[in-house]
Amino acid sequence: MMTKTHDSKPTASLVLDSRTILRDGSHPLKLKIGWGKDDNRKWSIGYTFTKEKYAELLTNATRAPYKDIWVHLNAKLRKADNIIRDLMPFFRFEDFKERFFDAPNFKIQVDESSLMFICETVANNYKRKGQYSMSVKMRDSSRSLLKFVKMENMPMRAITPSFCREYEEYMYNKSKKFTRNGAGINLRHIRILFNEAISEGYIPREWYPFKRMSGERSFFKDAYVIPLERKSKEYLDEADLVKFSETKRFDTPAQRKAHCAWLVSFYCNGANAADFLNFRFRDIEGDFISFYREKIKYSTRQDRKLIRVFITPELRQLILEFGNPPAPNNYIFQCYTDEMDDEKRFLARKKFTTDVTRSMKILGEKLGLKAKVKLGNARHALANILKRNGVSREVVKDLFGHMSIVTADNYYESFGDDKFKEIATNYMSLDAIKSRIRDR
Structure with a gap:
């Protein structure tokens, strides 16, 4: 009951x-x-x-x-x-x-409406669809909530707006940089569990603790709003980008690998590791690499953006130096093998990004760069170079594969390969960057 x-x-x-x-x-x-x-x-x-x-x-x-x-x-x-x-x-x-009254058989009851039952159900569904990383995220976020309450399981009905606020404060005080983003990330995953559980009939709609984007009235008087802190991103400016790109002084092979990974991300329109590690030589069409972002691979939307990466001379050289042999079914960059299942691919990518991040930090400090070098900020470095040089937001939207920047962007048409080639040649090329620095 x-x-x-x-x-x-x-x-x-x-x-x-x-x-x-x-x-x-x-x-x-x-x-x-x-x-x-x-x-x-x-x-x-x-x-x-x-x-x-x-x-x-x-x-x-x-x-x-x-x-x-x-x-x-x-x-x-x-x-x-x-x-x-x-x-x-x-x-x-x-x-x-x-x-x-000290009943001898006391035990907290958990059933199909419990957090871990629903978490495992949803996580296994993601795993069956090939989205192993999402299954890991669901479990990690659920365990974080259980660690907060110091229990092995809990009913979904216990996750009320006040519970979410207490958990948010717990995560805020726990974070080294005093940010609410950790709580926000985990509670977005919990929101997915609620939506799936309601859809499957495991729990009633009245238990939903979050503010509904549709404006639908919540059962709770003060529905919980998941925090989203937008902090300024660190990125390399053009001068530091040139210094980083041209360095040849590596203390270890790991630093050289990290250097290559950052440049690959930069020249591939800011693609993250989940994207560029998945590139195969068959994805190359003439002077372009075509791909869909992994994060929307399983999206139900029919208007997914195809991203076109122009292969600059710098990117072509990186492929020659660090890539696999150029056979159609081979991965372009070294990390995955065809024998790996989704779990092994996830673990291989996690090790790749961990090793690269550690070596990038050491390399950036050695070079005396103003900003921290991270694999994720290659995308921000590229975006800011384009912004500072007057490239329109609509072009950046298509370059990165975003569906929109604001709602009005839905009215813009996509730009073609000629524009992407122009951007890569005039703004991403190392020679073009150095030329702009000389002209200042």
Whole structure:
């Protein structure tokens, strides 16, 4: 049996049940648990008083013989408060009663509406569709919530707006840079679990704790809004980009590999590792590499953007130096093999990005670059070079494969290969960058 969800905490108090009159004219003292305005339960705790004696007890709590009675009563209140704290945020009166009166078989009930059941169901669906990384993200985010409540499982009904806010503060205080993005990322994954669970009929719509983008009224008065902090991104300016690109001083092969990976990302329209590691030689059509971003590979939308990367002389040289032998079915860059399943590909990419990130940091510090060198900021470096040189947002949108920058961008037509070739030649080419620096 499931209780109505409240976005509040139950409270414990003692009340004299004056409506119940025992044979000696006294009344039972009861423990009252109140939850919300209307829900409350009362249980006798073994003490009886007349109204007069109870009044004396209240006014003489520190005096004998009342002091000893109050010690026992306060112990029961503390026990009740501790049980409420342990059961929150998934409190049920039935569970409280069993715990308070020491029922030997007490166990928090979890079923198809529990977080881990739904998480495993959704994660396995992602895995079957080949989206192994999404299955990992669902599990990691769910475990983060369970770590917060120090439990192995919890009902989805316990994830209320107030719970989400408490979790957000927990993640904020835990983060090294005091950011709310960690909570935001995890709760977006939890939102996916809610949507899937509601769609499959595991939980009712009324349990949904998040503010609905459609404007549909929420069951909760103060629905939770997932945080999104947009911080300024670090990126290499053109001078540092030239310094980084032209360096030949590598202390280890790992630094040389990291250097190559960053440049590949830059010259491939800012593609991330999940994209460019998946390139095969059959994706090359003349002077272009064509691909869809991995993050929208399984999108149900029919208007996915095909990204066209012009193969500049710099990119062609990187492929020759660091790529696999040029056979149609071969991956262009070294990381995956055909024998790998989705899980092994995910682990291989994770190791690749971890190793590259570590070596990039060392290389950037050695070169004295102003910004930290990260694989992800090659995209930002490219975007800012284009922006500073007057390339329109519509061109950048198509170059990166975005569906839109703002809603109005849906009215713009896509630009063709000639424009992409012009951008790569005039703005991404190392010679063009150095020429602009000389002209300043």
